[in-house]
Amino acid sequence: MAPPDNDVLWARSLRCSLGGSDVLTGVSVGVREGEILAVVGPRGSGKTTLMRCLSGQAVAQEGEVWFNSAPVHTMNTAQRERLRRDRFGWIDPEPGLVPELNGWENTALPLLLRGVSHRAARTAATEWLERLDIGAAARKRPAALTQSQRQRIAIARALVTTPSVLFADEPTATLHRADGAQVLRTLTAAARSHGITVLLATHDPEVAALADRTVALLDGRRVGSVTPADGAEGVTACSLSV
Numbered sequence: 679m680a681p682p683d684n685d686v687l688w689a690r691s692l693r694c695s696l697g698g699s700d701v702l703t704g705v706s707v708g709v710r711e712g713e714i715l716a717v718v719g720p721r722g723s724g725k726t727t728l729m730r731c732l733s734g735q736a737v738a739q740e741g742e743v744w745f746n747s748a749p750v751h752t753m754n755t756a757q758r759e760r761l762r763r764d765r766f767g768w769i770d771p772e773p774g775l776v777p778e779l780n781g782w783e784n785t786a787l788p789l790l791l792r793g794v795s796h797r798a799a800r801t802a803a804t805e806w807l808e809r810l811d812i813g814a815a816a817r818k819r820p821a822a823l824t825q826s827q828r829q830r831i832a833i834a835r836a837l838v839t840t841p842s843v844l845f846a847d848e849p850t851a852t853l854h855r856a857d858g859a860q861v862l863r864t865l866t867a868a869a870r871s872h873g874i875t876v877l878l879a880t881h882d883p884e885v886a887a888l889a890d891r892t893v894a895l896l897d898g899r900r901v902g903s904v905t906p907a908d909g910a911e912g913v914t915a916c917s918l919s920v
């Protein structure tokens with residue numbers, strides 16, 4: 679079965695076991711182009727695993743994943759790596775920067791690995807750092823920066839290639855509330871202005887409220903889909919409905 683035309687990502691009946699435990703038990707989801715979709719659920723509900731399957735980092739034992747008209751679930755490892763490198767961005771809760779590289783070098787790394795010229799990569803990296811309010815961090819190494827600055831560099835690094843889809847796994851979990859909210863607003867504004875589709879895994883309803891739509895997971899199952907207009911009560915109702 680092919681995915682609907684207006685879904686940039688589409689998964690059907692994903693089943694995934696890890697270490698003998700069922701982590702995803704038949705999850706289906708469609709993500710529309712340019713949409714910001716929150717994947718919510720308590721810790722251990724399968725959010726990260728779902729994002730790893732959708733991004734081709736992991737392959738579910740059963741089910742299908744399509745990126746546009748490409749079947750990710752039948753790609754070999756090299757094809758999936760190329761897809762991730764060329765079309766996807768990923769943000770982890772922890773920045774994971776290279777300690778020996780300064781701010782702009784860390785940000786520019788995905789471009790340099792693609793063979794973009796040093797000058798062009800530096801220009802693009804600097805623009806993203808300024809957009810994320812950390813232009814001053816461009817020449818500093820991670821050890822000289824705050825956690826907030828380091829995470830902003832990780833976000834700039836994920837955006838610098840202007841990916842088709844950005845996977846953000848609890849991207850502000852390690853930041854203070856106000857700082858995290860500002861970073862998220864900047865991230866979502868940047869994604870919207872560049873037409874980047876975003877999947878945002880979070881257990882925080884305030885973070886999910888920034889998304890266009892929310893899908894909820896519980897124990898590896900879909901338990902609902904709400905838009906912000908439905909409000910937090912909608913999430914609760916869906917969570918209890920299955």
Ligand SMILES: Nc1ncnc2c1ncn2[C@@H]1O[C@H](COP(=O)(O)OP(=O)(O)OP(=O)(O)O)[C@@H](O)[C@H]1O
Nearest residue numbers: 696697699701719720721722723724725726727728
């Ligand atoms: N590599 C693995 N081996 C065994 N079990 C795993 C592995 N990765 C995840 N799990 C288990 O799968 C379940 C779902 O994990 P996952 O990280 O996908 O959930 P999550 O909703 O993202 O949680 P969190 O918010 O804590 O990151 C958890 O019970 C976790 O312990």
